[in-house]
Amino acid sequence: MVTEKQHIEAELIPILEQVYDPEIPVLSVLDMGVVRSAVIESDIAKIKITPTYSGCPAMDVIGDDIRKALKQKGYESEIELILSPAWTTDWITPKGRKALEAFGIAAPLDPEADKDALLGNKKIVKCTHCGSTNTKLISQFGSTACKALFKCNDCNEPFDYFKCLK
Numbered sequence: 103m104v105t106e107k108q109h110i111e112a113e114l115i116p117i118l119e120q121v122y123d124p125e126i127p128v129l130s131v132l133d134m135g136v137v138r139s140a141v142i143e144s145d146i147a148k149i150k151i152t153p154t155y156s157g158c159p160a161m162d163v164i165g166d167d168i169r170k171a172l173k174q175k176g177y178e179s180e181i182e183l184i185l186s187p188a189w190t191t192d193w194i195t196p197k198g199r200k201a202l203e204a205f206g207i208a209a210p211l212d213p214e215a216d217k218d219a220l221l222g223n224k225k226i227v228k229c230t231h232c233g234s235t236n237t238k239l240i241s242q243f244g245s246t247a248c249k250a251l252f253k254c255n256d257c258n259e260p261f262d263y264f265k266c267l268k
């Protein structure tokens with residue numbers, strides 16, 4: 103799979119690191135991998151973002167949040183949506199995956215394993231509370247369409263699993 107290389111200007115990184123995914127307040131738009139490029143051209147910050155899940159209402163919010171964060175630092179900005187190549191959960195950074203788990207959302211598996219997990223074929227999704235893989239799928243859709251709801255058979259706690267998306 104070809105993943106377009108991210109190009110993010112160094113001075114914009116600290117600003118974008120402060121913009122969080124509205125649904126997952128511990129994950130910055132950089133860790134989420136939605137910012138494809140961020141450059142300054144003739145005093146305007148030009149940001150290209152790729153929506154995570156198509157139709158995810160969070161994307162409008164993310165665009166606005168990025169604009170606001172840049173404005174606060176004195177940058178005018180232009181936000182452009184890039185739909186191709188489509189965002190994949192592979193773009194979540196290792197730091198982002200850790201943050202997800204710490205927040206109580208199981209990080210996405212690879213696509214094959216993801217399918218098995220969502221079809222209930224295999225027990226591979228780890229409980230975010232106790233780490234057990236003795237978990238079961240409760241619903242394909244968790245608190246949002248991007249997540250599935252699992253329940254741990256060992257500690258009995260429910261948790262969200264961030265679905266893999268290619």
Ligand SMILES: [Zn+2]
Nearest residue numbers: 229232254257
């Ligand atoms: Zn558990």
